[in-house]
Amino acid sequence: MRYWLTSAFIFLLVTAFSQEPPSTGFLRHLMDREYYKEVVYLLEQTDYDDASLARKDSINYIKGWSLYSMKALQRSAGVLKSVSRESPYYLPAHFFAAYNHAHLGQYGTAGQTLDSLRLENSNMASLRAFENAGIALLQRDYKAFEDRFNQADTSYYPIKKASDKMLDFARDLESHRKKSPVVAGAMSAIVPGAGKIYAGQTGEGISAFLTAGGLGFVTWENYHKNGWKDVKTLLFGAVFAAFYGGNIYGTVVSVEITENEFQKAYDNKILFNLHIPLRNVFN
């Protein structure tokens, strides 16, 4: 990416002699110091409607990259995709636009962006296949992942390491068995807290067991000495029942939360591994 950005700046500098010049060196100076907001502001203030297509492409590439660095991924994707096919920045711009869409969970758009790319050689085709495989894995479409992955030449150095990891992720995800909320809820109904331990939240499970057990003992003690009709028995019985029921509900919800956390963690790993080859190829 650094190489491509440098060349974009050089291009702007060269074209500056023929038109009203943006201070390219200054933009570079700001980028080097990570003043991305300032770069975007300056480029948005500049009227380059009459500029040549090549010049517009350079500007859009720099702007898109600045927006990407500011984590404004949606805007970044839009600007990067406006880089034309004639531009030398076409490939890095569109690959990163697709990555931005994938990061935003817009998998369909990400796939379309990649599929519409006009590629120059087999290495780029491998990179596209690898990125597409990652996007399929983000959607947990293992069949599509396999198809796409097999299209990539994983001996191509920039994707070699990431490919191995991606295969591991696919295996982990495919073999992962989702915990059942019904089983967890039933377990917590039989032994309070057991469902949470089953869901992977051991600390919370023990805490729920002790609290429910304590309240159960208190209710039993009052029932044992005063019978059902005593106010204290009814009060503690109600508190116990509320906690007991709430704990079952909480267990069902916590299974969903734990599952979401698991899936999210893998999403982040996949995205990270989709990013590494892009940096390797376009840096």
Add this chain to the structure above:
Amino acid sequence: MFLTKVSGQPEALHRADSLFKEGAFFEASIAYERTVYLQPESKVVHRARYKKAVAYRHLHRYEDALRELDRLPLFSIADTLKSRILYETAFNHLLLDKPEEALWNFRRLEKTREEPLHSSMIPLKILILNHNRKWEEAKGTLLSLVDSMPLRPHKKQSWKDSIKSLYDEDSLPKNYSEEKAKNLSRFIPGAGHIYTGYPWEGAASFLLNGAAIGFGIHQLWYKYYFTAYITGFGIFYKSYFGGMKRAAHLAEIARHNEMKKFNDKCSAMMMRILK
């Protein structure tokens, strides 16, 4: 407007200053950075960086302002600009709620200057001294400010009386201690809340703790062991330690509010004196 070529640095700096005067601080900060870029070796860079820091302060980007100021080599800068840089550094530290660092920088500023402080710098000094609870020095500085002002004798005397009254021991902001609030609540639940000026919350805390422990003892007396331990002592345990934490937190809030109230009064008085 920034992207057209500017041949010399004075023009770039002039443009930045114009934007600053118009209150376009973000645009001014870019324009000052442009001056830095165009003339990295020139001494005008120091002024540009300083002004960029001031622009950042106006944008409430105090950390960024300090970063710009830190880049300035104070040993090779003229005294006038050095004073301004130290003043700005102290100001940003105070805005970041770091009064000790603010005071340290203000002391450096005073050492740098051969002549007395300009009257426009004194309000900041007084606020910093207030924040550091250096009441006598703050009062003395404010009295000197009144002395240096071209006011009629009876007016001067009136201001001096007001200052003495403001800095009277009973009017000073109380220095609520978190440790004291916590310890008070350790011995009598709710006492820490009352100490920090929250009597109703203190009373509620006292009653809750009393009810919980009373219930626990009552149940223990009648041999309801589980009920006594789990509900009585369990609730007491939670509310007792929670109450101590809350008291310490209230002390922090109360101390902050007291200081703010005092400084608001002090600032209003300084503005009237300097008017």
